[in-house]
Amino acid sequence: MTALENARARHRSPEATDANLPVLAADGSVAQWTDRYTHAVMDTFGPPQRVLVRGEGPYVWDADGTRYLDLLGGIAVNSLGHAHPTLTAAISAQLGTLGHVSNFFGSPTQIAFAERLLALAGAPEGSRVFLTNSGTEANEAAFKLARRNGGTDRPRILALEGSFHGRSMGALALTHKAAYREPFEPLPAGVEFVPFGDTDALEAAFAVDGDQVAALFVEPIQGEAGVRPLSPGYLARARTLTAEHGALLILDEVQTGMGRTGAWFAHQLPHVGGGIVPDAVTVAKGLGGGFPVGALIAYGEQTATLLGRGQHGTTFGGNPVASAAGLATIAVIERDGLLHHVSALGATLRDRLAGTGNPLVAEVRGEGFLIGIELTTPVAAAVAARALEAGFIVNPCTPSTIRLAPPFVLTQDQADQFVAFLAAVPQDLS
Secondary structure: OOHHHHHHHHHHOHHHOHHHOOOOOOOOOHHHHHHHHHHHOOOOOOOOOOOEEEEEEOEEEEOOOOEEEEOOHHHHOOOOOEOOHHHHHHHHHHHOOOOOOOOOOOOHHHHHHHHHHHHHHOOOOOOEEEEEOOHHHHHHHHHHHHHHOOHHHOOEEEEEOOOOOOOOHHHHHOOOOHHHHHHHOOOOOOEEEEOOOOHHHHHHHHHOOHHHEEEEEEOOEEOOOOOEEOOOOHHHHHHHHHHHHOOEEEEEOOOOOOOOOOOOOHHHOHHHHOOOOOOEEEEOHHHHEOEOOEEEEEOHHHHHOOOOOOOOOOOOOOOHHHHHHHHHHHHHHHHOOHHHHHHHHHHHHHHHHHOOOOOOEEEEEEEOOEEEEEEOOOOHHHHHHHHHHOOEEOEEEEOOEEEEOOOOOOOHHHHHHHHHHHHHOOOOOO
């Protein structure tokens, strides 16, 4: 028996399994786990609404045994639901073969994963991918890419009001919300915010010193701001202006990418992107189906070579396990026809939510399985709390907006259960 076979045998032997492994979880109620959480976990998120112990498909269970229909999907992350057998098998198989290597080395999964992303993005010859662990890290890399476009001759970077690009210092500089920014100022300089969806304001931003703009960062649909889609034609005009002035058009598709809108990327929807080709796209969240994976896709050789050797890096980005998770997620979406399912069921769900007859519902918007329910009064938190008590996980992303980002495996019957709940929500919540 070879040394490798001996090692594998030891890993499989009974004495090396459950009996000697550390306890990963123990019995306890939601209240008990919540109390332990408050003494062990830094208070950056507040107390957990529930302590969840397992999941299957679109459902999760808390430590008290209560089941919930997960209509948030880990905030647009769990695209295949929970404990998907193909995804878990791919991760386990890769981890049992090769778990991590430094970026001094490549791996077949890393290379194949990057190739698949380029193909799905429709990126031209010469395009490249920088693999990361998260959307924030992908946007941080994109920020540095923008800085490299013209250097000190192009100090201006444009972003939109209402934007959310992450919480690291570079990504935070691109994020509009004052409550996120102000505790950490001074932030990296040069970022200017343009009114959301206003093409006249965008024209004006380029009209004076437009050749000093290094990049324009845009979310095709702003998720954190309340699932706000850009108006048709906006991205096409943004593409024209950036091209005329030598600026990069960088699309943040961290939340909208990888099938969330019924297309691999939201800008590929004709009424959203109008056929544009961006200079770069960031993606994460649903990319790994729950495993931490992100990417910066740079279109064309000129953009792809802006970051040279030693100018950026990451320890875990593109590791074999993350890459295997990304490849498996893509494969399941393709195999099971989930893009069509998301597009069709998403349209039906939006129509049924809008048609509940509940006067509390002012508007329903979004694409695919990224849905915003605008309420007539700022009671989103109360609606979300009532939903949780009724067995539904949703997100009050603004005081008057409920966000849904369910797993792609959601069925019509499951969606209709939430529609029935929303129809019965009383108007006088406070």
